[in-house]
Amino acid sequence: MNLERLDTPAAIIDIAKMQHNIDRMQTRMNALGVKFRPHVKTSKCADVARAQIAAGAQGITVSTLKEAEAFFAAGIEDILYAVGIVPAKLPRAMALKQKGCDLKIIADNTVAASAIVEYCKHANDTFEVWLEIDTDGHRSGLAPDDDALVAIGRVLQEGGVEVGGVMTHAGSSYELNDPEALAALAEQERAGCVRAAERLRAAGIACATVSVGSTPTALAAKHLEGVTEVRAGVYVFFDLVMANVGVCASNDVALSVLTSVIGHQPDKGWVIVDAGWMAMSRDRGTSKQTHDYGYGLACALDGTPLEGCALVGANQEHGILAVESRDDLATRFPIGMKLRILPNHACATGAQYPEYHALASDGSTVVWPRFHGW
């Protein structure tokens, strides 16, 4: 297949751009002297994860047990499930571990830690648990100096459960757009997570791994002393939010939505396309950033951005593309013409599709399946 023949809407991965993004991140991680554990929640696609591992990634990060199961079935064993465990999910996690998956789970509270200990006794098996650290007030985790940190470590260790590491995610990096501020947040993320590990070690808890990361802080960090691994997800495709943060150019964005023109409203300067919010997602992540791209930035079929041509409105299967010059709208954007739309947020847009169409440099495409659900 090629783009001219694909039915629309469709999610397109530009393989060369994706590979460029993968190589850029892996090269940076190698220079910083850390392992790299990509977050595969962005793609939920074994073909993409294989490209990340081929470039040097060691293990993966997942956000659901379904991802853990699917990527383990695809041959990846070293998996961090990076969302605080619900005790009711322990049997499903243990079933995967007992199939041979090197699954790590995380906790940030005594109730979950005690439940893990109890469950492991009951199951006559164990988990490797990492403790979640909050280094930027973003959502979950324990402050590096919280007394509960050592208390939770002790609950696990005394219960016979290994505390394998600490991990943090400086998600507030998405709100920045200044290289110095990003570098400062990367240092705050590093220092807080290393501090947590040191406190645990001082209390006699081994804590071998120190894991940090978000795409912006990973790319902004000047050094990662004391850190053993970095996690990042969206870098593999990048998106318009990341372009506004300043860690990529719009030309680096490897994911786009192929769409067809279905109508015009010449008086309003609107081109109607068949990519609505079902095709783009409802993500409006650029709405409070420097450049608001609506639901996405339109490109010609070859991927060249049409500057100033944003998807300003979206219903379920209708997108409204606002065009600066209204002259000859129906001639410049004829019915059936194919365009590509760069997404605000690659993780959210990808999630709308059962598969990607991976575009090679010769213009051919192949299907790369992705999964959804939990």
Next chain:
Amino acid sequence: MNLERLDTPAAIIDIAKMQHNIDRMQTRMNALGVKFRPHVKTSKCADVARAQIAAGAQGITVSTLKEAEAFFAAGIEDILYAVGIVPAKLPRAMALKQKGCDLKIIADNTVAASAIVEYCKHANDTFEVWLEIDTDGHRSGLAPDDDALVAIGRVLQEGGVEVGGVMTHAGSSYELNDPEALAALAEQERAGCVRAAERLRAAGIACATVSVGSTPTALAAKHLEGVTEVRAGVYVFFDLVMANVGVCASNDVALSVLTSVIGHQPDKGWVIVDAGWMAMSRDRGTSKQTHDYGYGLACALDGTPLEGCALVGANQEHGILAVESRDDLATRFPIGMKLRILPNHACATGAQYPEYHALASDGSTVVWPRFHGW
């Protein structure tokens, strides 16, 4: 299964509330003397569509050819594909029609109409085409008095293609919240669509069907003289956007997301749950309405809304529930506790799931599959 045993996050349909919503709309349509053609893009679920047809719906509306194919396979023959046709999709539409599906397609421009005529000649078969009318400046369609309307009708009729009707969707009704304004828009939608049909008929084009609708205008219309059928989608579940529009109460919302508590940030009054934007969608439809519910309104497991307890933040698999009183947060919302979250926009939230769990009045649940993709 029951809610206590389901893995989270999960999409729950309260069958009794759904049936109430279906009966309410069908009763109103019967009173107005029109046929009712529900828009099944909301559910993408054959079990839900069967309940709508059992209550009296005649035919369905779809937003994609995949929906048309899936619902035809489930036994529904009378289908309107209510997105302007892309000429490249005609072979797929014709393949479905030739299997016996009574598929109607729509157009609002001469290029598409000519392409339909040409394709039908080539295929030695025909389509029933409806013309799309714009009655509120919302997105697609021709103004009722546009000269092009009759011209397009003639292109089709002279090409041997039946003009079966006109259809419009007053989607700007979602932006209102006043009964009188809604009734006025419903009248504008009705009058504009009837006017378009009359112009076509005066030009010798039969145009048997006059189809209008959106959930708010369907419920607000005082009479529907000249209209033959109404379409509406989200009424089957309702959602918080519709509650703000004023056409349902939050207690009518039949779709909710089951979630588990995974953490706390007591200093901030935050309960962290495992329903993030992947579980809720990125839809922030209530953000500019009277009540902004963030990513959704939390309820107890039995469905009772916890007033003032909104999902104020969402990452991919983390939701941040802001609780008014911070006292005893970890006791009132213990780790593992299950809650239900009402969505802003049922169509967008449902789309995140491969299946619903339909909850009966005895507390049992069964799986109702739904599909995604195009």
